[in-house]
Amino acid sequence: MISLTINGASHALDVEEDMPLLWALRDVLNLTGSKYGCGVGACGACTVLINGQAVRSCSMPVGAVGGGRIETIESLKQGDTLSKVQQAWVETQAPQCGYCQSGQIMAATALLRAKPRPTDADIDAAMTNICRCGAYEQIRAAIHRAAEA
Amino acid sequence: MAGFKVSRRLVLYSLGGVAAAGGLAVGIAAMPYSTLPRARELVGKDGESVLRTWIRLGADDAVTVFVPHVDFGQGSQTAVAMMVAEEMDADWKHMRVEEAPADAAFANGALVRNFLLGNVHVPQALDGLANFGSRRMAQNMGFQITGGSSAVRGTGAVTLAPAGAAARWMLRKAAAQAWGVPLEEVETEASVLHHRASNRSARYGQMAEAAARHDPPGDLKLKERAAYRIVGKTTPRLDLPAKVDGTAHYPHDLRLEGMLYAAARQAPVIGGTLLDVDPAPAMAMRGVKKVVKTGDAVFVVADNTWRARVALDALEPRWNDGANGQVSSGAIMEAMNRGVAGAEFKTDHEAGDAETALSGAATKVEALYTIPFLAHAPMAPPAMAAQIKDGALEIWCAVQNPLGAMREAAKRAGVKEDKVRFHNMLMGGGFGRGGFADYAMHAVDVAKETDGAPVQVSWTREEDMTHDWYRQASVAKLEGGLDAQGRLVAFRNSFSERRDSAEVSALQYEVPNHLIRYVNGLNPVRWGYWRSVDNTLHGFTVECFMDECARAAGKDPAEFRRAHISERQRAVLDRVAEISNWGSAPPEGRARGIALRESFGTVVGQVAEVSVGDNGQVRVHHVWSAADAGLVVNPGNFISQIEGGVIFGLSAALYGEISVENGRVREQNFPDYDMVRMAEAPRQTVSIVESASRIGGGGEPGTPAIAAAVANGVFALTGHRVRELPLRHFDLRSGARRASA
Numbered sequence: 001m002i003s004l005t006i007n008g009a010s011h012a013l014d015v016e017e018d019m020p021l022l023w024a025l026r027d028v029l030n031l032t033g034s035k036y037g038c039g040v041g042a043c044g045a046c047t048v049l050i051n052g053q054a055v056r057s058c059s060m061p062v063g064a065v066g067g068g069r070i071e072t073i074e075s076l077k078q079g080d081t082l083s084k085v086q087q088a089w090v091e092t093q094a095p096q097c098g099y100c101q102s103g104q105i106m107a108a109t110a111l112l113r114a115k116p117r118p119t120d121a122d123i124d125a126a127m128t129n130i131c132r133c134g135a136y137e138q139i140r141a142a143i144h145r146a147a148e149a
Numbered sequence: 150m151a152g153f154k155v156s157r158r159l160v161l162y163s164l165g166g167v168a169a170a171g172g173l174a175v176g177i178a179a180m181p182y183s184t185l186p187r188a189r190e191l192v193g194k195d196g197e198s199v200l201r202t203w204i205r206l207g208a209d210d211a212v213t214v215f216v217p218h219v220d221f222g223q224g225s226q227t228a229v230a231m232m233v234a235e236e237m238d239a240d241w242k243h244m245r246v247e248e249a250p251a252d253a254a255f256a257n258g259a260l261v262r263n264f265l266l267g268n269v270h271v272p273q274a275l276d277g278l279a280n281f282g283s284r285r286m287a288q289n290m291g292f293q294i295t296g297g298s299s300a301v302r303g304t305g306a307v308t309l310a311p312a313g314a315a316a317r318w319m320l321r322k323a324a325a326q327a328w329g330v331p332l333e334e335v336e337t338e339a340s341v342l343h344h345r346a347s348n349r350s351a352r353y354g355q356m357a358e359a360a361a362r363h364d365p366p367g368d369l370k371l372k373e374r375a376a377y378r379i380v381g382k383t384t385p386r387l388d389l390p391a392k393v394d395g396t397a398h399y400p401h402d403l404r405l406e407g408m409l410y411a412a413a414r415q416a417p418v419i420g421g422t423l424l425d426v427d428p429a430p431a432m433a434m435r436g437v438k439k440v441v442k443t444g445d446a447v448f449v450v451a452d453n454t455w456r457a458r459v460a461l462d463a464l465e466p467r468w469n470d471g472a473n474g475q476v477s478s479g480a481i482m483e484a485m486n487r488g489v490a491g492a493e494f495k496t497d498h499e500a501g502d503a504e505t506a507l508s509g510a511a512t513k514v515e516a517l518y519t520i521p522f523l524a525h526a527p528m529a530p531p532a533m534a535a536q537i538k539d540g541a542l543e544i545w546c547a548v549q550n551p552l553g554a555m556r557e558a559a560k561r562a563g564v565k566e567d568k569v570r571f572h573n574m575l576m577g578g579g580f581g582r583g584g585f586a587d588y589a590m591h592a593v594d595v596a597k598e599t600d601g602a603p604v605q606v607s608w609t610r611e612e613d614m615t616h617d618w619y620r621q622a623s624v625a626k627l628e629g630g631l632d633a634q635g636r637l638v639a640f641r642n643s644f645s646e647r648r649d650s651a652e653v654s655a656l657q658y659e660v661p662n663h664l665i666r667y668v669n670g671l672n673p674v675r676w677g678y679w680r681s682v683d684n685t686l687h688g689f690t691v692e693c694f695m696d697e698c699a700r701a702a703g704k705d706p707a708e709f710r711r712a713h714i715s716e717r718q719r720a721v722l723d724r725v726a727e728i729s730n731w732g733s734a735p736p737e738g739r740a741r742g743i744a745l746r747e748s749f750g751t752v753v754g755q756v757a758e759v760s761v762g763d764n765g766q767v768r769v770h771h772v773w774s775a776a777d778a779g780l781v782v783n784p785g786n787f788i789s790q791i792e793g794g795v796i797f798g799l800s801a802a803l804y805g806e807i808s809v810e811n812g813r814v815r816e817q818n819f820p821d822y823d824m825v826r827m828a829e830a831p832r833q834t835v836s837i838v839e840s841a842s843r844i845g846g847g848g849e850p851g852t853p854a855i856a857a858a859v860a861n862g863v864f865a866l867t868g869h870r871v872r873e874l875p876l877r878h879f880d881l882r883s884g885a886r887r888a889s890a
Contacts, residue, residue, distance in 0.1 A: 027454050032404065035401065035577070037528055037610065039610060073395035090390065097578045098397050101393060105393060125828070129827075131796075133222050
C-alpha cells in the first residue's frame, strides 16, 4: 500500500510504487483536474505541488512522494471562493481550450508563494509549461494581477 | 406552422399554438427540410415549449442558444450568444449556450459554403444558389463542423443573429396585441418590453408564450452596427469558470461506474496492418483484462490507464507496413523540388502575361522556398470512451465534426443511428486535428470487446504525434519582375501540393501580370487541415518573397507593399506600422520584419522585432498585429485569438517539423517537436482596425504571416535570407544550415 497526503487528506492506495502520481490521482482517486499532456515531464499539464514545489506528476512515481504534501488544482477553491490566482485567471480571461490551465495555475501558485512579487524574468524562469493555444500574454498578466491582489 | 423567407437564403420558423408551457423558440434554416421536428425533439425540455431550434426563451427569461460548433477555446460560443443577445435585446445575464446535439438538423452549411467557395464574396445573383448547394452538401455529407473560422461569421451572422431579431419581433408583436397598442410603439431593452405612452412593461419571459403564437416576420431587419450595445464590447466567456478550477470535463475526465481503461498502439506506418501479436505478456500483468486486436491496431484493456500502457509496452506486435512503408520526407522534398522546376502545372490564377513580363522586367527576382510537414499536437492527446450494450452505442469524445463522427461510429458499432447517444465534450485544442474522428472510432472498436462495460481509450503523445493528419510540406518557386521604377509588374508562384480551395493561393497584391500554378500528387503523407490551412504556405513564401522584391527595388518593405495593395489592406499595414514605430530605429541589436496576409475575410498585418542570440537562434521580442475583421464581436477574445494564432505560427516557424523515414514519423513528443513557451513568447500588441467590411474570422488569421515577419526581421538584422522552415535548422549568425539537423 502506498500512503499519500493529498489536499490535506490521507489516502492509502493499492498501486505499484512506480506508478506515476498523475495516474494515481486521475484513475485511482478520480481527481481529474491534473492532465496528461506528454508523459515525459515536458509540457507541465500535470503539474501539482509537493511540499509547495511545482512538480510534473506524470514523471513522479508515487513511491518517491513519501510523506510529501500533495496539492492539486482541486484544492485551490475554498467553497465558492476562487484562489487569488484562479480569480486573476478569470479576470484576464486567460484560458482558451483550458486543458493546460490546471498545470499553469499550479505552477503560478508555487511561483507566487516563493516570490510574491515576481518580475517578468521570474515568470519566464518559473513558467515552463506549454500552452498550445498560446495564451502566454494573458497568463503573464494574470500572474502580475494575482501578485497585486 | 409557417416558414417565412427573410431573404433568398434564410427561412425563419415558429410553431404557433403549441407553446402551452410558457416558452418561445425560434430557429432558422437555409432551406426548409424535413428534419425540423427531430430538432425540436432534441432540444426541447420539460416545461418549455420548443418551437424550432437554435434559440429558446423560457418563462424565467433565460435564453438558450444552441450552437452547432464545438468549443476548443476559440470563444465562439460566447461570441455567437452575444450576437443573439444583441439582435434580441436580451439582457446578457440571461444568456446560456448549449452545444447542439449531433444530428442532421444542425448541419451547418456556412462552413461548407466558405470552404467550397474559398471565402470569396459571392455575387448577389449566385448567393441563393451557393447557399442552397452547400446546405445540400452539408446534409448529404454529414457536416456539422467547427472550422474555417466560420462560427461567428457563418452561423452567428447568417443564422443565429436573424433568429434573435425574429424572436424580438415576435415578442414585440405579442406585447402590442396584449396591450392593444401599435407594434411600432413597443420598445425593448435588456429583456424587457416597454410601451412608454401607457407606461407598461413586461419581461420577455412573461410574453414568451404569447410570442410563440406569432409567425416570424417576412421582412426582418437587423440592427445597424452603430446601434450595437453588446456586440463590440469585451464580454467574459461563458465557458471560462470551469477552466480554472479543474472541473472542465474533457473526454479524458469521464469516470463511469465499472469503466475500463485502454491503451492504443497503431501500425507504425499509417496505412499499415497488424499481422499478429501474442497477448500473453500483457495478460500476465496486474490489472489487465484483455488484449484487443483490430486490423491496424492493438489495445490493452486494464483497470487504469497506466497499467494498460505498461502492459501494451510489453507486447511485440508484428506489422505489415503496407503501401507507405517506403515513404520518406527527403524523397518527397526532392520530388517537389523537381516538380516546381518542371512544366506540369495546373493553373489557379492568371492575369496578363507573366512569362513575357518576367523576361522583359528591368530586375528579376527568383527564389525557392521550402516548408516542412507539421503536426497539430493539441494540448490534449486524443481520449474517448464508449459503451455498447443492448444494441445501443453511447460515445463520449471531442471532435470538430460530431455528426460525421456519430454516423461513422454507428456504422462501426453496427447499430442504427437512432441507437447512438453521442456526447461531444470539451476539446483540449483542435487546430484542425479534431476534424478527423479516427481516434474516436478506437473507443467503438474496443467497446465491442468489453462485454457491455464502458471503456475509455487514450492515446499517448507519441501515438498522437505519429498518427496525425499533417499539414503538407511544400516547395514554392517564386519569380518577380520589377520595372525601372521598382514596381512589381510580373509575379509567378509555382508551388507544390495545394490542398485548400483555389482562392487561397490568389495573389493578394495588385500585379498586372501574374500566374499562380501548382503541381500535386508528389506528397503521399496523410494530410489534414491545420490552423489557417494553405494560408500557412503562402503567408510564409509570398510574404518573404515580397520582402525580397522590396529589397531588389531598393525600397522599404512596408512602402513597397503599400504601393501594391487595396485600400483595406493599406489601412491595416499603416496601422501596424504606426503601432510598431516601423519608421523608427529598433533597439541596439534588434531589427523588425513586416508581413501582411488576408485570410478567412480578415486582413492581418504583423511586425516582429527580433534579435539573434549567441546560439545563432532567433529571439522574437515583440509582435505587433493589426487586424481588420470587419466586425469584431468580442474584442478581448478576438485579441486573444490573434495572439494565440501568432504563438501557434511562431512555434512552427522556430521549431516545427515532422519528418518521415520508411513511412514512420520520427518526431515523438515535445522535446523533438517543441513549442514556444513563456520565456520564448514575444510580448504582443494587437490593434483592431475598424471597417465596414463583411465580418471575418478570428481563430485562424493570426497564424499565417508571422513566420514571414520573423524571417524578414532576421534578414533586416543579419542580411541572411532564410527560405526554409523551421529556423532552428540555421545558425542565423552566419545563415548556414546546421549540419546536425
